[in-house]
Amino acid sequence: xxxxxxxxxxxxTAGNPILAIKDGLISIEEELKEKxxxxxxxxxxxxxxxxxxxxxxxxxxxxxxxISSHAVAxxxxxxxxxxxxxxxxxxxxxxxxxxxxxxDFAMNTVCAAGTGSFLDHQAERLDIEIExxxxxxxxxxxxxxxxxxxxxxxxxxxxxxxxMGAKKEDILMGLCEALVRNYLNNVARGKPxxxxxxxxxGVSDNIGIVKTFEKVIxxxxxxxxxxKIMGAIGVAIxxxxxxxxxxTKTKFKGFDVSKREYETKVFYCDxxxxxxxxxxxxxxxxxxxxxxxxxxxxSEKFPYSKTGIGKIPI
Numbered sequence: 026x027x028x029x030x031x032x033x034x035x036x037x038t039a040g041n042p043i044l045a046i047k048d049g050l051i052s053i054e055e056e057l058k059e060k061x062x063x064x065x066x067x068x069x070x071x072x073x074x075x076x077x078x079x080x081x082x083x084x085x086x087x088x089x090x091x092i093s094s095h096a097v098a099x100x101x102x103x104x105x106x107x108x109x110x111x112x113x114x115x116x117x118x119x120x121x122x123x124x125x126x127x128x129d130f131a132m133n134t135v136c137a138a139g140t141g142s143f144l145d146h147q148a149e150r151l152d153i154e155i156e157x158x159x160x161x162x163x164x165x166x167x168x169x170x171x172x173x174x175x176x177x178x179x180x181x182x183x184x185x186x187x188x189m190g191a192k193k194e195d196i197l198m199g200l201c202e203a204l205v206r207n208y209l210n211n212v213a214r215g216k217p218x219x220x221x222x223x224x225x226x227g228v229s230d231n232i233g234i235v236k237t238f239e240k241v242i243x244x245x246x247x248x249x250x251x252x253k254i255m256g257a258i259g260v261a262i263x264x265x266x267x268x269x270x271x272x273t274k275t276k277f278k279g280f281d282v283s284k285r286e287y288e289t290k291v292f293y294c295d296x297x298x299x300x301x302x303x304x305x306x307x308x309x310x311x312x313x314x315x316x317x318x319x320x321x322x323x324s325e326k327f328p329y330s331k332t333g334i335g336k337i338p339i
Contacts, residue, residue, distance in 0.1 A: 073256055084278035112228035165199075171200050305323075
């Protein structure tokens, strides 16, 4: 197991993460069957904001947070990295590494300003392909100043600048500068930033933002080869090492989970003053997990429930 990436999928959830998981598994299985006569899944790990839900659907061996997963993958590729910038579709984070160890981190999960979903929306509104966003931004000669601390203010400011006659490329570069400024002032606030700098996550595909980072911090910013899936690579390495250490077989349910029917339900428990918002997931009509109850009234009955996901390591 040489830890090379055989195949990958980077899919938008479109508001339905379970369907995205199923579609990804179907596509991957088809590709692997074409490439190899025989193949075996040695281990499975889940990470990211939907890691617990993904674990319930696929059956993973380990559930790990994004910080650990991104750090492990980056250190394997760039051992002397000291600062990791990560901006994904839904949130952004910074990871500070010293001597190969994570010593600090910060995440912004409250506001979508600067994330991939926000940039996708702005690209659509400006009638450009998201893949062309960065290249167009680099054509700017006079970038306008955009208020980037809030998605609502940023969009209003962009509309106003366009109405005033600003060029599209100047608006795009202004947005790139605003997002980098917002990231450094809020996510990276007060943290010592030292090279080597690595930028990953879906937004690292945007060359306009990469170049803006380099301009502001005055250093090269490395975008790794598998920049969009570094978290997945990291948790794959972690899960492989865990299963190898434990000497057990993977808990992966198999690719046929894509053929199973999943349904999620929500209800409010009125057994006490907490009024917990409780979520239940059913597989082929059978309840397999419940979480959200603070006292464990429901979740303790299921092995894959609650924050610890039963006996799954985190």
